Amino acid sequence: xxxxxxxxxxxxxxxxxxxxxxxxxxRSTLVLHDLLKHTPVDHPDYPLLQDxxxxxxxxxxxxxEDIDPRRTAVTTPKGETRxxxxxxxxxxxxxxxxxxxxxxxxxxxxxxxxxxxxxAGKHQQYDCKWYIPLADLVFPSPEESEASPQVxxxxxxxxxxxxxxxxxLKSEIQKEKANKGQSxxxxxxxxxxxxxxxxxxxxxxxxxxxIHNRNGKSYLFLLSSDYERSEWREAxxxxxxxxxxxxxxxxxxxxVLTGSCFxxxxxxNIPVTSNKDDDESPGLYGFLHVIVHSAKxxxxxxxxxxxxxxDSFGYFVSKAKTRVFxxxxxxxxxxxxxxxxxxxxxxxxxxxxxxxxxxxxxxxNNEIVDKIMGKGQxxxxxxxxxxxxxHTDVIEMNGIKVEFSMKFTSRDMSLKRTxxxxxxxxxxxxxxxVTKRERSKVPYIVxxxxxxxxxxxxxxxxxxxxxxxxxxxxxxKAVFDANNKDIxxxxxxxxxxxxxxxxxxxxxxxxxxxxxxxxxxxxxxGIALSDPAAKENCMMHLLRSLPDxxxxxxxxxxxxxxxxxxxEPINKMSLHNLAxxxxxxxxxxxxxxxxxxxxxxxxxxxxxxMAQVQVLLYYLQHxxxxxxxxxxxxxxxxxxx
Numbered sequence: 256x257x258x259x260x261x262x263x264x265x266x267x268x269x270x271x272x273x274x275x276x277x278x279x280x281x282r283s284t285l286v287l288h289d290l291l292k293h294t295p296v297d298h299p300d301y302p303l304l305q306d307x308x309x310x311x312x313x314x315x316x317x318x319x320e321d322i323d324p325r326r327t328a329v330t331t332p333k334g335e336t337r338x339x340x341x342x343x344x345x346x347x348x349x350x351x352x353x354x355x356x357x358x359x360x361x362x363x364x365x366x367x368x369x370x371x372x373x374x375a376g377k378h379q380q381y382d383c384k385w386y387i388p389l390a391d392l393v394f395p396s397p398e399e400s401e402a403s404p405q406v407x408x409x410x411x412x413x414x415x416x417x418x419x420x421x422x423x424l425k426s427e428i429q430k431e432k433a434n435k436g437q438s439x440x441x442x443x444x445x446x447x448x449x450x451x452x453x454x455x456x457x458x459x460x461x462x463x464x465x466i467h468n469r470n471g472k473s474y475l476f477l478l479s480s481d482y483e484r485s486e487w488r489e490a491x492x493x494x495x496x497x498x499x500x501x502x503x504x505x506x507x508x509x510x511v512l513t514g515s516c517f518x519x520x521x522x523x524n525i526p527v528t529s530n531k532d533d534d535e536s537p538g539l540y541g542f543l544h545v546i547v548h549s550a551k552x553x554x555x556x557x558x559x560x561x562x563x564x565x566d567s568f569g570y571f572v573s574k575a576k577t578r579v580f581x582x583x584x585x586x587x588x589x590x591x592x593x594x595x596x597x598x599x600x601x602x603x604x605x606x607x608x609x610x611x612x613x614x615x616x617x618x619x620n621n622e623i624v625d626k627i628m629g630k631g632q633x634x635x636x637x638x639x640x641x642x643x644x645x646h647t648d649v650i651e652m653n654g655i656k657v658e659f660s661m662k663f664t665s666r667d668m669s670l671k672r673t674x675x676x677x678x679x680x681x682x683x684x685x686x687x688x689v690t691k692r693e694r695s696k697v698p699y700i701v702x703x704x705x706x707x708x709x710x711x712x713x714x715x716x717x718x719x720x721x722x723x724x725x726x727x728x729x730x731x732k733a734v735f736d737a738n739n740k741d742i743x744x745x746x747x748x749x750x751x752x753x754x755x756x757x758x759x760x761x762x763x764x765x766x767x768x769x770x771x772x773x774x775x776x777x778x779x780x781g782i783a784l785s786d787p788a789a790k791e792n793c794m795m796h797l798l799r800s801l802p803d804x805x806x807x808x809x810x811x812x813x814x815x816x817x818x819x820x821x822x823e824p825i826n827k828m829s830l831h832n833l834a835x836x837x838x839x840x841x842x843x844x845x846x847x848x849x850x851x852x853x854x855x856x857x858x859x860x861x862x863x864x865m866a867q868v869q870v871l872l873y874y875l876q877h878x879x880x881x882x883x884x885x886x887x888x889x890x891x892x893x894x895x896x
Contacts, residue, residue, distance in 0.1 A: 341487070342359045387474075418597075481562070528568070543593075543635070553655060564605070713822050714822050718828055720828065731746075772845055778797055794877075813874055
């Protein structure tokens with residue numbers, strides 16, 4: 256009875272002393288230690304003493320943590336140190352919807368938490384959604400995992416709209432600051448920007464990361480990057496190599512652990528640009544040219560390839576992929592890629608071993624799972640990459656060394672349309688000159704590239720979005736310019752992304768955009784009209800005003816892109832995706848004209864770019880447009896624009 260009274264007294268004192276001098280808490284903790292030593296483990300009061308001691312120790316830990324913010328540990332009931340190894344924001348699929356969670360990986364447990372809503376002036380706290388002791392955590396293999404719960408993917412066009420809104424808001428904030436606008440107006444814009452960035456971060460990830468508690472439930476996260484998925488998996492598996500024991504946390508233990516997360520966390524803010532300080536780098540906007548040369552350090556022959564990821568809008572996306580180099584320990588790719596950057600600050604390279612076993616299929620996305628052999632990341636330092644010369648570097652990953660080179664072209668430089676000095680070719684030559692020389696209605700290069708894409712690339716995931724190898728594109732450019740007799744043979748052997756890239760390059764290098772400099776202001780005005788009938792009349796009238804070669808080629812391309820979009824469930828390319836890829840390419844004014852229309856070169860999603868995308872999207876969503884019908888109606892309309 257005396258022991259019980261002492262226990263109750265100590266428990267009450269422990270709570271009370273949270274607000275009294277720290278030395279008294281320390282003395283109380285020592286008393287509790289002594290009591291535990293002299294209390295049998297099977298005594299009914301033993302758990303109460305443990306709880307009292309734990310509360311006291313955690314108070315002292317929190318005091319120490321305030322003194323040393325680098326502290327990343329909490330004490331377990333057994334007096335052991337539970338270290339925080341990794342934490343970050345992940346999107347969890349819960350009850351068929353997406354939820355943003357803060358996930359904490361400790362030395363013996365994975366904890367998934369949500370930040371509680373608190374009123375002003377109160378300390379923020381986490382609410383634990385679930386936890387799994389690492390001894391009970393397993394990763395289901397692709398063939399073992401069940402199909403994911405149905406989560407309706409966010410439409411691509413809505414994701415692109417969000418990006419445009421974010422960039423427009425960013426521009427408005429910069430203008431307000433430049434004009435020394437009211438801080439309230441800036442804060443209001445920042446709030447809107449954060450809301451859009453949060454939605455984008457929540458709805459863009461698609462790569463499944465499934466974990467399972469061997470005693471029960473499975474959990475599914477969606478990530479934007481295979482690199483990120485690999486990091487979490489490797490960190491967990493490294494900890495699982497230790498002699499870990501299964502356990503169940505009591506409600507008090509769970510409360511203490513969850514309470515420690517706020518101070519232990521290393522990732523404090525959701526990774527969106529609106530959380531960045533004003534003096535932080537805005538990242539790079541333009542084109543990064545990367546040559547993946549070779550790799551060394553593999554212990555045995557394998558089928559190897561690399562992918563490249565860059566960050567934009569707070570998350571990473573895969574931008575390019577080398578070919579598979581078969582059965583080798585020293586692959587030599589020497590492949591060049593042109594990667595569009597949107598406020599990017601980092602480049603990631605992942606090296607994979609290709610898996611040809613069709614039984615190993617991921618049921619979440621129905622794709623064969625390839626093994627990551629190594630991965631690495633470098634910061635895109637503007638001073639290093641913003642030079643005319645190639646910068647060669649090596650990324651070391653798990654004993655593997657990947658050699659690559661890169662150089663950067665700023666947005667304003669990449670926008671230039673330069674007429675070719677060699678008028679006998681097709682690149683950089685007016686479309687009317689090419690069609691007249693070929694005696695064709697649509698340039699040969701356009702017809703052949705479209706035919707090849709429709710023959711064997713229309714179901715290719717990311718067709719027109721994934722970068723083709725730059726050296727292959729340049730080789731195709733050379734044979735088309737020379738009108739080489741081996742064009743058809745070369746096309747049939749070439750990677751389909753290189754052919755798609757060649758078609759995009761042809762339109763991008765036209766000395767004048769396909770929809771012409773003269774009509775550009777009218778297209779911008781027409782797409783802004785709010786009345787549907789007026790917009791229809793204006794947009795059709797503008798097409799009639801195009802020169803015949805331009806109009807026929809545009810209608811030919813339009814129907815092709817519609818056929819590509821029909822395969823969206825397979826190739827993941829919607830009408831909006833295609834409009835985003837081709838809109839600026841077909842409409843962007845030539846260098847002389849563009850000076851009046853371009854906003855900041857650092858703002859890739861400028862007002863003009865948004866409008867260019869919307870113009871092409873309007874025609875892509877329109878019922879079939881006939882050249883003959885358009886020309887018949889010309890008689891009833893003035894040709895003045």
